[in-house]
Amino acid sequence: MKNTRDNKAMKWFTPDELTRSETAHRLGIDNRPDGVVMKNLQELVRHVLDPTREMWGRPIRVTSGYRCTALNxxxxxxxxxxxxTGRAADITVGSKAANERLFEMIRRSALPYDQLINERDYSWIHVSYAPCGRRQVLAL
Ligand SMILES: [Zn+2]
Structure with missing residues (x-):
């Protein structure tokens, strides 16, 4: 039998890694999420990040998740x-070559991402989730 709480749980990512920021720490910015942001982060993980991690089969590091307006x-x-709004995360798997493979895996998947962005020649990947995701693919 399915447990509703478990369905909403984040499996591979923690609230801490989605909100922690060295810049916020250094500048004394309070980057703690409110309830709405937390719900958006959970949706991002449940619909995009956790399934991506499952498909990839190896660790994925979040370099930036939620940013309050001051941190942003x-x-x-x-x-x-x-x-x-807690709907996007920047992720990396350690090298541009590996990031490109991850990017292509996400692009070709059926995941309901909103935007998938190749940032600075695969230095990192920006991925977001929103209900009715546009599956928009960009390079910046
Ligand atoms: Zn980003």
Whole structure:
């Protein structure tokens, strides 16, 4: 029998790694998520990050997840960034070559991502989730 709580649980990613930020720490910015952001982070993990991790079969590191508006401004993020609502994460698997393979795996999957962005020649991958995801693929 399925347990509703377990269905909502994050398997491979923790709230801590989706909210922690060296920049926030250094600048004294409080980057703790509120309930709405936490729910969005859980949806991002459940619909995109956990299934991606399952398919990839190896660890995936989150370099930036939720950013409050002050943190987003401090790191030069776009004003409309989905990081601000907890709907986006920047991820890496350690090298540009490996990031490119991960990017292609996500692009060809049936995952309901909203945006999948190759950032700076696969230095990292930006991926977001939103209900009715657009599955938009970009390179910046
Ligand atoms: Zn990003």
């Amino acid at each position: 401004a401090a790191v030069g993020g776009s004003r409309n960034s989905q990081h601000i």
